[in-house]
Amino acid sequence: MAKNIKxxxxxxxxxTNAEDKNAEAxxxxxxxxxxxxxxxxxxxxxxxxxxxxxxVFQYFADISVVIFTIEYGLRIxxxxxxxxxxxxxxxxxxxxxxxxxxxDLLVILPTYIMLAFPTDHRLLRSLRILWTFRxxxxxxxxxxxxxxxxxIRDQKRELAMSFSAIIFFMVLSSTVIFLLEHDAxxxxxxxxxxxxxxxxxxxxxxxxxxxxxxxxxxxxxxLIIILGVATFALPTSILTSGFVxxxxxRRAEEARLEESEEDGP
Amino acid sequence: xxxxxxxxxxxxxLAMSQDIKGRVFGILEPGDEDSKYFDPFIMGxxxxxxxAVVLETVHSIYVTYSHIFYAFDVFSVAVFTVxxxxxxWSCTKDYRFRDPVRGRLRFxxxxxxxxxxxxxxxxxxxFIFPDLxxxxxxxxxxLFRILKLARYSESLQTFIDVLKLKREELILMFFAIIILLxxxxxxxxxxxxxxxPEAFASIxxxxxxxxxxxxxxxxxxxxxxxxxxxxxxxxxxxxGIGLFAxxxxxxxxxxxxxxxxxxxxxxxEKMRCPHCGRYLxxxxxxxxxxxxxx
Numbered sequence: 001m002a003k004n005i006k007x008x009x010x011x012x013x014x015x016t017n018a019e020d021k022n023a024e025a026x027x028x029x030x031x032x033x034x035x036x037x038x039x040x041x042x043x044x045x046x047x048x049x050x051x052x053x054x055x056v057f058q059y060f061a062d063i064s065v066v067i068f069t070i071e072y073g074l075r076i077x078x079x080x081x082x083x084x085x086x087x088x089x090x091x092x093x094x095x096x097x098x099x100x101x102x103x104d105l106l107v108i109l110p111t112y113i114m115l116a117f118p119t120d121h122r123l124l125r126s127l128r129i130l131w132t133f134r135x136x137x138x139x140x141x142x143x144x145x146x147x148x149x150x151x152i153r154d155q156k157r158e159l160a161m162s163f164s165a166i167i168f169f170m171v172l173s174s175t176v177i178f179l180l181e182h183d184a185x186x187x188x189x190x191x192x193x194x195x196x197x198x199x200x201x202x203x204x205x206x207x208x209x210x211x212x213x214x215x216x217x218x219x220x221x222x223l224i225i226i227l228g229v230a231t232f233a234l235p236t237s238i239l240t241s242g243f244v245x246x247x248x249x250r251r252a253e254e255a256r257l258e259e260s261e262e263d264g265p
Numbered sequence: 266x267x268x269x270x271x272x273x274x275x276x277x278x279l280a281m282s283q284d285i286k287g288r289v290f291g292i293l294e295p296g297d298e299d300s301k302y303f304d305p306f307i308m309g310x311x312x313x314x315x316x317a318v319v320l321e322t323v324h325s326i327y328v329t330y331s332h333i334f335y336a337f338d339v340f341s342v343a344v345f346t347v348x349x350x351x352x353x354w355s356c357t358k359d360y361r362f363r364d365p366v367r368g369r370l371r372f373x374x375x376x377x378x379x380x381x382x383x384x385x386x387x388x389x390x391x392f393i394f395p396d397l398x399x400x401x402x403x404x405x406x407x408l409f410r411i412l413k414l415a416r417y418s419e420s421l422q423t424f425i426d427v428l429k430l431k432r433e434e435l436i437l438m439f440f441a442i443i444i445l446l447x448x449x450x451x452x453x454x455x456x457x458x459x460x461x462p463e464a465f466a467s468i469x470x471x472x473x474x475x476x477x478x479x480x481x482x483x484x485x486x487x488x489x490x491x492x493x494x495x496x497x498x499x500x501x502x503x504x505g506i507g508l509f510a511x512x513x514x515x516x517x518x519x520x521x522x523x524x525x526x527x528x529x530x531x532x533x534e535k536m537r538c539p540h541c542g543r544y545l546x547x548x549x550x551x552x553x554x555x556x557x558x559x
Binding site (some may be wrong): 095132157160161164165168171172175178190191192193196202203204206207208209210211218222225226229230231233236237238240241 | 267315318319320322323324372407411414418420421423424439442473476477479480482483484485486509510512513514516517518521522524
C-alpha cells in the first residue's frame with residue numbers, strides 16, 4: 001500500500017506520465033507558484049511597493065517555501081522508486097545531487113536559517129529567483145518549449161561553431177582596434193578586454209557612445225562592422241533554419257500518421 | 266619508439282631516421298591516432314597564449330604578473346619554434362612537398378606554415394632591432410598565434426568552407442553595399458556639409474555615418490540635422506538595412522549547406538564495409554526497398 005502511494009507520488013512530482021491529469025494539475029499549481037514567486041522577487045525591488053506590502057510579501061515567501069519544502073521532502077522520500085536511485089541511502093543522496101534538487105535545497109535552506117535569525121533578509125529571499133530553472137521541467141507539458149529544446153539539440157554543433165567563430169572574430173577585431181585607438185583614446189580603450197566590450201556592443205548593433213575616432217580606426221572599424229554584424233547574427237539564422245526544419249519534420253510525420261490511419265482497418 | 270627502434274636496428278641509420286620522420290609527421294598532422302595527445306596540448310597552449318596577450322594589455326595585471334607572462338611566452342615560443350622546425354623537417358613525407366629543397370620551400374610558403382612562422386618571429390625580432398615602440402607592437406602581433414588554431418578547429422575550417430562556397434554571392438553583396446554606401450554618403454554629405462562642416466567634412470567621413478547607420482549600430486556621433494539630410498537619411502536607412510542583412514542570410518544558408526554535406530559524407534563513411542572498404546550504400550538502399558515492398 002505504502003509502496004503504491006509512493007509510486008503515485010513519484011509519478012506525480014516527476015511528471016513521468018504526460019497523460020496523467022492529476023500530475024498535470026499538481027505541476028501546473030507548482031509552476032504558477034514559481035512564476036508568482038519570481039514576479040514577487042522582481043516587484044520587491046521597487047521600494048515603494050515593498051514598504052507598503054511588506055507583510056504580504058513575507059508571508060507569501062514563507063508559505064511558498066513551506067510548500068516547496070514539503071514537495072522536496074516527498075521527492076526525496078519517493079525517489080527510490082526510480083531504478084536509477086533505487087538504493088535507499090546512496091540513491092537518495094545521488095538524487096539530491098541532481099541540479100534541480102540542488103537548486104531546491106539552495107532556496108529552501110537559507111529560509112530556515114533566516115527563521116533562526118529573524119531580520120529582514122530580502123536579499124536571501126531573492127534566491128527564489130533560482131526557481132525559474134524549474135520551468136525547464138515544464139517542457140514535458142509545453143509543446144513549444146519542447147520544440148525549442150529539440151532545435152537546440154539538433155543544431156548543437158552548428159551553434160557551437162558559430163559561437164566559436166564569434167569569439168574568434170571578437171578577439172581579433174578588438175585587438176586591432178585596441179592597437180589603432182589606444183593612443184588616441186586611452187580612457188575609452190585602455191586594454192583589450194575593454195575593447196572587447198566595444199566589439200560586443202558594436203556587433204550586436206547595440207552601439208554606445210564608444211567608437212573609433214582615428215581615420216584608420218574608422219576604416220578598419222567599418223569593415224569590422226560589416227563582417228561582424230553578419231557573424232554575430234549567425235546563431236539567429238541557424239536557430240531559424242533549425243526551427244523550420246523541426247516544424248517541417250513534425251508536419252511530415254503528422255501527414256504520414258494520417259496516411260497510415262487511412263490505410264488501416 | 267622502442268619497438269620502432271628495435272625493428273629497424275638492422276636497417277641502418279638512414280632508414281631509421283626516415284621512420285622517425287614519418288612518426289613526427291604523423292604526430293604533427295592533426296586529427297589522427299598519432300596526435301591524440303599532441304593536438305589538445307598545442308590547442309590548449311594556443312588558447313592560453315591568446316588569453317595572455319589579451320590580459321597583458323590590462324596594466325594592473327601586467328605589472329603584478331609580468332615575470333609569469335614573460336616565462337610563459339618564452340616557453341610557448343620554444344614549443345612553437347620546435348614545432349615549426351619539425352614541421353619543415355618532416356614535410357617531405359607529404360608527396361606534394363617530397364623534394365628536399367624545393368618541396369620544403371613550397372611548404373614554407375603555404376598559408377598555415379606562414380602563420381606558424383608569424384607566430385614565433387615577433388619574439389626574435391627585438392633581438393635584432395631593439396626599438397621600444399616596435400617591441401610593443403610586436404607583443405600584440407603574438408595574437409597571430411590564434412590563427413594557428415585554424416589547423417585544428419573544425420569550426421574555423423567550416424567557416425572557411427562556407428566563405429569559399431558563397432564567395433560569389435558575398436562579393437556581389439559586398440559591392441552592392443559599397444555602392445549603396447558611396448551613393449548615400451555622397452547625398453547626405455551634399456545635404457549636411459554646410460550645416461555640419463566638421464562631422465560631414467568629406468565623403469569618406471560621411472561614409473562612416475553610412476556604415477554605422479546602415480548596420481543599425483548607431484553610435485550617435487554623427488547624424489543629419491537638416492531637413493534634406495534627414496529625408497535622404499531615412500530613405501537610405503529603410504533601403505539599406507535589408508541590404509546589410511543579406512550577407513547574414515547567405516552565410517547562414519552556406520553554413521547549413523556545408524554542414525548538411527558533412528553529415529551526408531559521415532553517413533556515407535558509415536555505410537562503408539569496415540573490412541574491405543567497399544561502399545555498401547546501394548546495398549542498404551535496395552535492402553530497405555525490399556523490406557518496404559514486403
